[in-house]
Each structure stands twice: as structure tokens, then as C-alpha cells.
Amino acid sequence: MKETECIKVCRKALRKLIPSEREKEEIFSIAETILERLGQEIKKRGIEDVETRIEGSIAKNTWISGDRDIDIFILFPKKYSKEDIISIGLDVAKIPFREWEERYAEHPYIQGRVNSFRIDVVPAFKIGDISEMETAVDRTPLHTEYVNKHLVTRQLDEVRLLKGFMKGIRAYGAEIKTGGFSGYLGELLIVGHDTFIEVLKSSQNWRKREVIDIEKHYESPEMTRKIFSDEFIVVDPVDKTRNVAAALTSAKLDEFRAAAYAFLKEPTLKFFFPEERKPYSPEKIRRLVKARGTSVLLLVFEAPDIAPDILWGQLYKSVKAVKQILTQNEFRVTREDVWSDEKKIVAMIFELENSRLPLVRTHRGPPVGTSNQDIFLEKYGKSDKVLSGPWIEGGRWIVELEREYVDAEQCLSEELRVNINSIGLGKYIRGKIEGGYEIYKNEDIAKVCKKNYEFSDFITQFYQRTPTWF
Ligand code: CTP
Ligand code: MG
Numbered sequence: 001m002k003e004t005e006c007i008k009v010c011r012k013a014l015r016k017l018i019p020s021e022r023e024k025e026e027i028f029s030i031a032e033t034i035l036e037r038l039g040q041e042i043k044k045r046g047i048e049d050v051e052t053r054i055e056g057s058i059a060k061n062t063w064i065s066g067d068r069d070i071d072i073f074i075l076f077p078k079k080y081s082k083e084d085i086i087s088i089g090l091d092v093a094k095i096p097f098r099e100w101e102e103r104y105a106e107h108p109y110i111q112g113r114v115n116s117f118r119i120d121v122v123p124a125f126k127i128g129d130i131s132e133m134e135t136a137v138d139r140t141p142l143h144t145e146y147v148n149k150h151l152v153t154r155q156l157d158e159v160r161l162l163k164g165f166m167k168g169i170r171a172y173g174a175e176i177k178t179g180g181f182s183g184y185l186g187e188l189l190i191v192g193h194d195t196f197i198e199v200l201k202s203s204q205n206w207r208k209r210e211v212i213d214i215e216k217h218y219e220s221p222e223m224t225r226k227i228f229s230d231e232f233i234v235v236d237p238v239d240k241t242r243n244v245a246a247a248l249t250s251a252k253l254d255e256f257r258a259a260a261y262a263f264l265k266e267p268t269l270k271f272f273f274p275e276e277r278k279p280y281s282p283e284k285i286r287r288l289v290k291a292r293g294t295s296v297l298l299l300v301f302e303a304p305d306i307a308p309d310i311l312w313g314q315l316y317k318s319v320k321a322v323k324q325i326l327t328q329n330e331f332r333v334t335r336e337d338v339w340s341d342e343k344k345i346v347a348m349i350f351e352l353e354n355s356r357l358p359l360v361r362t363h364r365g366p367p368v369g370t371s372n373q374d375i376f377l378e379k380y381g382k383s384d385k386v387l388s389g390p391w392i393e394g395g396r397w398i399v400e401l402e403r404e405y406v407d408a409e410q411c412l413s414e415e416l417r418v419n420i421n422s423i424g425l426g427k428y429i430r431g432k433i434e435g436g437y438e439i440y441k442n443e444d445i446a447k448v449c450k451k452n453y454e455f456s457d458f459i460t461q462f463y464q465r466t467p468t469w470f
Contacts, residue, residue: 037096075126089123161196179249200260274468295355304428314426321424365397
């Protein structure tokens with residue numbers, strides 16, 4: 001490892017990752033203003049024992065320069081009901097904002113905007129111990145407290161390096177869409193391994209179903225693996241029933257480990273700050289599709305109006321289901337992916353080795369002389385689906401049958417028409433597809449690129465594919 005080189009690069013990266021004093025002042029001044037407005041409203045309503053606080057990375061001093069998210073919690077004592085804290089909490093939470101919307105995680109909250117800042121105001125219960133928890137967000141203040149207690153000042157920048165690295169390699173964010181590392185997970189890795197470089201180094205030794213249990217809530221890794229079924233297990237220090245890495249997909253974990261290896265070998269700033277990749281022009285995409293000699297099907301339909309985590313959960317499940325239709329009918333799918341702007345449009349893309357198959361398909365029957373041969377010969381002896389045979393080859397009965405679909409697009413549209421309920425689509429996705437869709441073929445996908453820049457970016461990545469740091 002190039003130790004001094006690593007340190008040099010990290011020092012340079014930190015210059016961009018640490019918020020300036022001015023930035024800190026601005027963030028805290030906005031947060032304080034919001035807290036004040038909330039406090040006034042709470043007082044006006046005569047609600048007792050309710051507390052407001054800054055939470056998340058601002059409260060932990062682990063945010064990265066340029067981040068524009070502020071988390072604020074309204075904490076209610078347990079004498080309130082869950083219904084009350086939501087109805088009162090949301091009413092109060094709207095007060096400081098001219099512009100806001102109601103959003104859902106596992107729990108509703110208000111997202112407001114001030115200048116270019118996004119402020120989440122979340123009602124929750126104030127708990128002293130995890131045993132009192134009623135909603136998932138009740139844990140957050142305990143997380144803040146834990147991190148503040150266990151990270152020393154020097155380590156705050158180690159967290160920033162780790163978050164910056166994860167962001168740069170596109171592995172940061174625990175939402176379903178990304179399936180990456182949450183901020184809290186990054187903080188715990190630093191609590192566990194002390195420095196950014198040590199996290200990278202230790203990631204090289206992580207084995208399958210690695211266990212990190214900082215507070216030793218369980219006797220052994222084996223015991224822990226019995227509790228959690230995930231690929232990577234980081235036991236939440238404040239709640240031993242929760243795996244902080246539950247949302248991390250094994251693909252993102254692998255990408256992180258590969259990037260860590262590459263960085264330790266040849267540290268550069270591009271891991272933190274990758275070069276912007278310009279999307280290809282529609283014309284270039286048209287040429288590329290043609291040059292690859294494969295076939296492409298693009299299924300486009302309207303996006304359902306649901307929370308992003310639910311949307312992406314359903315999209316990832318549904319794209320697999322649609323791929324199944326094609327593969328079950330012997331179309332070889334080399335790649336598939338799904339994209340959405342989360343508002344208007346969804347596009348599923350399938351690259352196929354071939355969009356057409358011959359009408360004839362070989363079907364192997366039972367070995368000669370076994371009891372099944374009667375059934376087989378009964379079925380295929382005179383069927384009008386049989387193009388040739390039955391005959392015997394290598395000791396088995398063989399027939400050639402007429403294939404149900406010779407064209408991939410036809411296969412897709414027919415199956416979506418006839419079997420839409422049994423394909424395994426997410427409920428909201430099925431609803432939208434039933435309402436109508438379009439299929440674009442091969443070079444025609446460039447038409448969608450012309451209308452949508454973000455989609456061009458997605459297609460460009462679909463074809464480029466290499467990690468940004470490579
Ligand atoms: N949280 C969590 N698990 C998640 C997402 C959030 O436990 N998958 C909790 C954490 O306690 C976190 C808080 O919710 O501190 C706020 O969430 P978020 O803003 O996503 O994380 P931050 O720690 O603030 O990190 P950053 O904003 O810098 O990404
Ligand atoms: Mg945050």
C-alpha cells in the first residue's frame with residue numbers, strides 16, 4: 001500500500017469534504033430558525049413536554065460540504081398515542097415552511113424547503129431505551145447520542161472521507177434505489193475501525209456474511225448469523241435486533257470492496273470526485289445499439305404515484321418478472337435494467353441475443369422403454385403442434401414442436417395481455433401496465449433519449465457500465 005500517497009490524497013479530499021465555517025453558520029442558522037418557529041407553535045398550542053432537536057449528520061457533525069439536508073425531530077413523550085404524534089406532529093411541522101410536502105418513510109414526515117436546503121421534520125417518540133420504541137424513527141436520537149459519544153473529533157473527518165468515498169463510487173444511500181451504505185453505517189464503521197483507511201483495509205478481509213458487532217450484543221458471529229439472514233451484518237449498538245446494513249445489497253458491497261482495493265493500490269481523488277460522464281447523444285446511442293448486433297426491447301409506461309422506496313422495490317421485482325417471461329420462452333436476455341424519474345415515466349430495458357427464434361423447437365422426451373413413453377407418444381403422436389417426429393435419438397424420444405412465440409416483442413405484449421396477473425409484477429406496476437404501455441425496439445430507443453436527457457444518461461450507463469473510478 002502507498003501509505004504516504006493515501007494520506008496525501010485524503011488530505012486533499014478533505015479540503016473539499018469539510019464544510020467551511022461559513023457553511024456551518026448558514027446551516028445552523030437555518031436550523032435554529034426552524035427550531036424557533038416550531039417551538040413557538042408548540043407553545044401556542046399548549047402541548048406539554050414536547051421537544052424539538054436537530055438530528056442526523058448535522059447533529060453529529062459528520063455531514064459533507066455541499067449537502068443540503070437537515071433533519072429535525074419533534075419528540076413526544078410516550079403518554080401521547082401514535083395517531084396523535086402524527087396528526088399533531090405533521091400540523092406543527094408544516095408551520096415554518098412556505099413550501100412543503102408530506103412524505104413517507106416507514107412513518108410520515110414533512111419535507112420543507114428553505115433556500116436550497118431540504119429540511120425533514122419528523123415526529124417521533126422520545127425514548128430513553130430501545131425497549132420503549134414504537135416507530136422506527138424513535139431510534140434516531142439514540143443513534144445520534146451513540147455516535148456523539150463514541151467518535152472523537154479527529155474521527156469526524158474520517159467519517160467524511162468514508163462518506164465522500166462511498167458517494168464518489170455511487171455506493172452511498174440506504175434507499176432501495178441505491179441499496180448502498182447509510183450515513184449511520186459509515187459512522188459505525190469508523191467507530192469500529194477507527195480510520196477511513198482502516199475501514200478500506202479491513203473490507204478486504206470481510207468474508208461472506210461478515211459480522212460486525214461493536215457492542216458485543218451476541219456471543220459470537222455464528223450466533224449473530226442465526227438472528228440475521230443478510231449478506232453483511234452490522235448489529236445496531238442501540239438495538240440488537242436491527243442490522244444497520246440490512247439495505248446494503250451484495251452488489252454494492254462488492255463494488256465498495258473492489259473500489260477500496262483499487263484505492264489502496266493507487267489512491268487518487270477520482271474515487272471521491274469522479275469525472276462527470278456526459279450522456280451519449282441520441283445519434284450515438286442509435287449507432288451503438290446497431291453496432292452491438294443485439295436486440296433491445298424497451299418497455300415504457302407511466303410511473304405510479306407512490307413513495308420512492310416502494311416504487312423501486314416494485315420496479316426491481318417487476319423487471320425480473322418481465323425478464324422471466326422472455327427467458328421462459330427461450331429468448332436469451334444478456335442484460336436488463338430499469339429506470340424511472342419517479343414522477344412520470346418508467347422504462348424497463350432488455351438486451352437480447354436475438355429477438356427472433358425459429359418456429360421449430362426441439363423437445364426431448366423420456367428414454368425408450370420407460371413407462372412414460374406411452375404418455376409422451378399419446379401426447380405428441382398426432383398433435384398438430386408437432387412439426388417433425390417423434391423419433392429416437394441417443395436412447396430418447398424426441399419431437400420438434402411449433403414454438404409459441406417466434407418474436408420477442410410479440411411474446412412480451414401477448415403475455416402482458418393474457419397473463420398479467422400471474423407474471424409476478426408489483427401491484428402498482430401491474431396497474432400502470434394495464435393502463436397502457438409502449439414498446440420501443442432497437443435503434444428506436446433513441447427516440448426516447450431525444451425526449452429525455454436523464455433517460456439518455458441511464459442508457460449511456462447501461463452500455464458503458466464500468467464503475468466511475470475505473
Ligand atoms: N437512519 C437509519 N437508517 C437509515 C436511514 C436513516 O438508521 N437507513 C437514521 C439514522 O439515525 C440517521 C437518521 O435516520 O442518522 C437521519 O437519516 P439520514 O439523513 O439519511 O442520515 P444522516 O446520518 O443524517 O446522514 P447524511 O444526511 O449525511 O446522509
Ligand atoms: Mg441527514
